[in-house]
Amino acid sequence: MNFASDNTAGVAPPILDAIVKANEGFALGYGNDDATARVTKRLADLFEREVAVHLVATGTAANALALAHLSPPWGAILCHEQSHIATDECGAPEFFGGGLKLVTLPGTGCKLTPGIVGEALKRGPWGGPHHVTASVLSLTQSTEAGTVYRPDEIAALSKLAHAHGLAVHMDGARLANAMVRLQVSPAEATWKAGVDALSFGATKGGALGAEVIVFFEPARAAGMAERRKRAGHLLSKHRFLAAQMEAYLTGNCWLDLAAHANRMADRLAARLAMAGIDPVWPVDANEVFVILPRRVDERLKEAGARYYPWESRALPEGKTVPDESVLVRLVTSFSTTGGDVDRFADIVRGR
Amino acid sequence: MNFASDNTAGVAPPILDAIVKANEGFALGYGNDDATARVTKRLADLFEREVAVHLVATGTAANALALAHLSPPWGAILCHEQSHIATDECGAPEFFGGGLKLVTLPGTGCKLTPGIVGEALKRGPWGGPHHVTASVLSLTQSTEAGTVYRPDEIAALSKLAHAHGLAVHMDGARLANAMVRLQVSPAEATWKAGVDALSFGATKGGALGAEVIVFFEPARAAGMAERRKRAGHLLSKHRFLAAQMEAYLTGNCWLDLAAHANRMADRLAARLAMAGIDPVWPVDANEVFVILPRRVDERLKEAGARYYPWESRALPEGKTVPDESVLVRLVTSFSTTGGDVDRFADIVRGR
Amino acid sequence: MNFASDNTAGVAPPILDAIVKANEGFALGYGNDDATARVTKRLADLFEREVAVHLVATGTAANALALAHLSPPWGAILCHEQSHIATDECGAPEFFGGGLKLVTLPGTGCKLTPGIVGEALKRGPWGGPHHVTASVLSLTQSTEAGTVYRPDEIAALSKLAHAHGLAVHMDGARLANAMVRLQVSPAEATWKAGVDALSFGATKGGALGAEVIVFFEPARAAGMAERRKRAGHLLSKHRFLAAQMEAYLTGNCWLDLAAHANRMADRLAARLAMAGIDPVWPVDANEVFVILPRRVDERLKEAGARYYPWESRALPEGKTVPDESVLVRLVTSFSTTGGDVDRFADIVRGR
């Protein structure tokens, strides 16, 4: 019953098979191999346009490299106060970006709205020479709360951002989970809604460690190859990175893996609801956030369940965590089983 | 006949097996898994002392993180002018180190000597506030010329460095190949000879992508976990990094893989010598540098051989590359076959 | 009627005289002159202990150099959300600090309290490797609201900070104005209350451009000479920087200049109170913040008065800016005249 994180899962079988299969013969290093060429083509097909593609092994690298490329050192990244870039990357965007600044904003269910962003842009102070310049709006899809931005929401935010001269970045560490829910094309969920650069994650979805930085205007990625290299993020045996991403994107593999995770989250939410425990936000992706009575929490821990408590600042207005209760995050993945879900729910229900 | 680089080889079978085997069940991310604990212990055993251990996926990351940790931003790293950190990392040490400086020194066969380093330390100018301060001596083992520092050579260089307040870093991307030649213990080849921090590579030796930064005084690594994280170099599914390093260091795996590569280099050198072509430096590890007549070079290329030309600045005094000839680097690896070596030599000999 | 900023004033006569007088003969550059030696001694006497002293020309440089020296790149500076370092230095601390992070906190009258800081330290998340580490508490004295921390307030904040491993920095751009109000010794207002490093400003007080970074534990300043130099902040004709600071600190010059500014602020507040306009915070130093009806604001502007509107987030609980009104900041300086103050007040009172 491991609901701690989607990165506690291993590697999805088709991706592991691809790694093994890639281990045949010699191949030029540093991305000059055939698999890298194929995955670049596959991404262009997927997004229905030419794209600039840079593979890396971690999501933090993908985010920090992309943000540093989109913003001058005197820029400010606007993002949610619970976004991964703001809270869980130990200052990576600041480091890569030469000392840029993250300006964190509130928002229910970890979602930003045009109202929130617009007020921040209006209030400021922004701009030179005394103040940093708002340079990038970064959205997480799915969000850290397991909610999902709809294409029209992204479009409205992007329009606002672009009107103020900001670029739009999407942290898509869990993009697949959002795509399953949205049922639109990858193009519609990203650049057609105004996204300029995407950190497209495969690791949480089932890869060993593979993410791709996608720039929808290839010219905007000029210099990114050097930036990646000097950050130590150009793998020498690059074919194994490419093989992971290629397998992930072959057919519907990425969506199938995410669909399973989402189904498990839906099932978990449904079972908990039967026990009178409703999610605090809509379950849009592969995460369920619920408030558990302390004694239930203890019972689960004793039974070996793994998950983390969560902070309550982004709760919907009026909703609070009662005494003797705890807000927890439950994450499902491609490898979560229905049995684990049911067992967890049974324990909650005291069975 | 691929002698382009040891990173054109794939993954050695025991290491690939370990990756596959690591893919069982759930494991905590970010190094809180059992394999990471085991590999930490293994490294302590190997080096006969407590060590601080940080795994990363690339050699550039290992080097740049280690150097940034050893030097203040106003420090200077003394290194050979052909060292990987100076020529092939696109400024990674400078980036990680907040704008530190690399001071490059000459040396036959890519080896530094106390004479060369001593003169640089004497000449300067060094020190504040106008000049940068010499802070680290970085040695490559095996060197970029495939030569190997003997323990007493390292000790003499370390003694000089320490006497001037410099720390000693070793870029051990090909440490295993050196160890095979030296026939001393890992401790004797490193900290007992004065090395303070080591970038210990497994990738070129046969891993998919695994390097470990070893600090021989663990206290000196304080803060490295944060430095690694904010550089995007903490892998979430860290068990797969640990599994590679564990397999590499199990028994004599690492030395056996290197011994094969070295034997192939020796065989290649011997066969070429029979054709009247002697290596320009001693073949100490898994690299052979020879001067080929242009027409032989063309014949090899036509036959499909892969390798790179090399620059001639580090040639021994008096040795030059004649017109119509080219200095080339031939790299062997764990996966080089005797057949490939012999075929290459045969083509050279015009058979 | 210039109340825009204390840096719209020129240079106080004794300081300008000192610059002129320093222009005699040759002097070694870069701080190796006699005036620099004297000012170092003077600061030690003033603070009743040995101190490390580095002069620079701007307050932003003093703050950013000090903070970068106190914090690792993965550190977080806790400060008020309206502090100069957070809002008016275009990201200087982040740049100098290799990408460190500023964590901004609320507080009435731009003052932090142990309650506010304590909650931030408790809430976090802090610490490695995923989160930045709280490393410095930075206090502004006088604050951006013209209020003043009492020594026991500083001591309570410092005690809390030190207990959590944070260093304490004081941005003393207007330290003199606070000292006049506090009537304690410089030692009592700084290191005896727990301050580790001080940006001690003379520019706003009457210098042309002179600030000094004071480390109360000299050993902690090791490397600061290099850090200053490579930031371009070591003036070659350093004697002129030293001469300014020496004149500023001769006798009670610095306190006399500040006392005048404070008196003008008190007088301004008193006159405005007679017109029914009370300051929104206590007038502790040389700044008066009042809410003006829009038509009064217009009348003043027409009469040539210069001052800036201010943002209202730090207003005391319950206090708001009514429609058709504006919160403004009025700054006095050593060169403000009683005539200007009275004329301003007369215009407000419609005379």
Place this chain on the structure above:
Amino acid sequence: MNFASDNTAGVAPPILDAIVKANEGFALGYGNDDATARVTKRLADLFEREVAVHLVATGTAANALALAHLSPPWGAILCHEQSHIATDECGAPEFFGGGLKLVTLPGTGCKLTPGIVGEALKRGPWGGPHHVTASVLSLTQSTEAGTVYRPDEIAALSKLAHAHGLAVHMDGARLANAMVRLQVSPAEATWKAGVDALSFGATKGGALGAEVIVFFEPARAAGMAERRKRAGHLLSKHRFLAAQMEAYLTGNCWLDLAAHANRMADRLAARLAMAGIDPVWPVDANEVFVILPRRVDERLKEAGARYYPWESRALPEGKTVPDESVLVRLVTSFSTTGGDVDRFADIVRGR
């Protein structure tokens, strides 16, 4: 007899007068004052074109800000191995430039030639992703050896640089001294010869501390205001910086001050030649480099003469420093007197 550096002199009277005179009334801070507007216009007139102008207090700041603006972090600055940016700024360009690299080249009399630069550009390796990219050629005018580039020499170097995609920076800390010798217009000596950005120094020429970064294509300076601010180099009482530069550039003040310094250098060289001591390079500006017998050196020191020994690497081919001799640098300035020169020469001649 102070020939240690031109920054051991004080402030030239017209410039000091201007500082005193600027101290009248209130003025907006941060460059929004009238003097700054005037000096901007004056520079446009001087260079016969619109220019972007940013004043700072030190030459290191001017150089490092300009270079960071011209080069990406993965760029390399090509410069002479004895250039101030390479040897005397404690790594400032690397710090400001996010870890860029300086590639130092040899050259007699501290001058680069198209041959030397061309060979470096050809040899490399340059370019991505493994190697840094040559991005800027930086020339010092007058050079660190007191020699002067002729306009056609600059044009030839610029043409080569531009053809390879490099920008051209000129460190003009002693530009005035060169101008006096060249007798061409400022435009001809800079942008008409291909210079893209200029660090134009007044400090060594007689200012208290004033330099200006000039971009000849104003668009290229976009963002420089922010870069300067976050480096702590925007002075609040900016009028005093502007006043210095304005006085320096009023009429022929700057050239007159430099002409005096140059004349003193010529006179010194002539007198020493009469003693059989010839300069090792042509005396083009305000520096004389001679080889002194050790006993003469001692005699001078005893008599109170101040100057520094110099390193001998840039000596013309075939010229060496004999045993019992020392290569020294003698710098004159606007405040050097003929009496000091003659007395120095007399001591050399044993009178």
